[in-house]
Amino acid sequence: MTAKPKAFLFDLNGTMIDDMEFHAKAWFSILNDDLNAGLSYADVKREMYGKNRELLHRIFGNERFTPEYEDELSLEKERRYQKEYTSSLCLIDGLTEFLAKAKAQKIKMAIGSAAIPFNINFVLDGLNIRHYMEAIVSADDVEISKPDPETFVKGAEILGVKPAECVVFEDAPKGVEAAQNANMPCVVLTTMHQKEDFSAYKNIIAFVKDYNDPILQTLF
Template identity: 85%
Template structure:
């Protein structure tokens, strides 16, 4: 395992195990509010990239005004936060992993397709903002994952070469974004099975949580 100079973390499903809460919130918005008629499995398949991009994939890019898309995005996050707030917690082992990374002078950033409203909910709710030198959100990129812009921008701000970063992800499209950025990736199996990642060559490890001993080789 290579010795990295930076860790780039996706947020939802990677630092907190919350993707089922996102799926339920989207299912409610898409079917109860917008009558999309999607199965729960269909909703989960569409859960990548920006909220606006998800709406475009399902309804087309001209179906809603930009203002309505923003309203729907914020309402989805409100429903997610209301249901998940009582369970908000870092994935097992991550508190100590963050402390160890900081002690070893490894730079850290967040590269997420979430909007700042959602990122702030997590970072401030868990009081972990000080670990991260930069945050790249949905609002900071033109095109979200699997486009590499999120991770490339984060690495650039940190001043670290892509090959010296390790991305932590939980979703195939996120791993694809890391691969497109020429970055190795550790996959958290919180939402997806290993078999869903067979097409990606940049994966250096699959872990259930941050207590996995293979992560010790990163330091």
Template identity: 70%
Template sequence: MTNNKPKAFLFDLNGTMINDMAFHNHAWHNILTKDLGASISFDAVKKQMYGKNQDLLERVFGIGHFSQEQIDQISIEKEHRYQAAYKKHLILIAGLDNFLEKAKQSGIQMAIGSAAIPFNINFVLDNLNIRSYFKAIVSAEDVVNSKPDPETFTKGAEILGVEASQCIVFEDAPKGVEAAQNAGMRCVVLTTMHTKEEFAAYNNIIAFIEDYTDPVLQELF
């Protein structure tokens, strides 16, 4: 896979550490169509689920359609609905618990680089008791420009004190892989929400995996 052994793993969260993207899709589709009156299909919502919540609302309705106060209210209501529906299903993607422990034992630093708000990141880290693995957490509130801009990942690497070329990003979305590519980082793709064909535009992918039990991951250590 790679001769350049990594010093850091940077993880996206939703769809990468937990398989929850369908729940986000349902929550967004419900809010956009039933609450806000948008005429948008479930699949079209799926394609818009990258970047910050504000970015998604502006892509669907246009910049300036909502006030910042309205955006914040819509965003937190969406997350409450998502969490209520998903909490009983909350579990790490298969094999990730062992993978995190092996990385820790191997001295590989770890960070989270997510477009989620802290409310959602804390929901996962605290309910699954995995916060101690991560030296850095970069959320939507920590960046000016969301994915596919590289800021989320470059900021995580900077906090860890690791060069981009020594980082491996774990992602599930094309725009996230693009962000890693823009940051000069190699990427492992989780095929939880998107097919391999949807990543054809990117040249930084070193592996596609369904979950963290894939033996190809042992080559990273």
């Protein structure tokens, strides 16, 4: 990148909060204890991308459950996740200061997540950071989730910023792929994946373990 970005688009889980193991444990419980899928923990983690309904369809097919039961399963999974994670809820190191600096420099910010509003609200209100975000794009706001670019494209449109003027923050390969498909550069948080998991993507401008990394200051 040469010009300074005008907007930051943040994935949520694993990118703003380090909570993906809690999601994996909740899904493992739902899929195996409730639905008898017989999946290993590694299998469950591989399927953890996109909307909750999309995950269920990948594992069980499109016709196994009614939409109403899929919604019920989705909410129950999030209740189990929130129950276990609430006491650990916190922003990834350095993000509090990073958000404040971005706002002070009038960089627009948005959430672009495959999470349902129930979980996004849990984080934004639980950590009192909603005031930083000028747009929120959730699972309910898109037809197809990541790696389709719709989540990030819609976020940029709401902010009134061109895709190339945005920087996406992601932790998952499918999210980085969505940013690449949207023609957006991406910073990767290595909370759940190592660098080698992202070798297929050409839009990555930095790998960081948290928001204290000095390379992020070059974005301002």
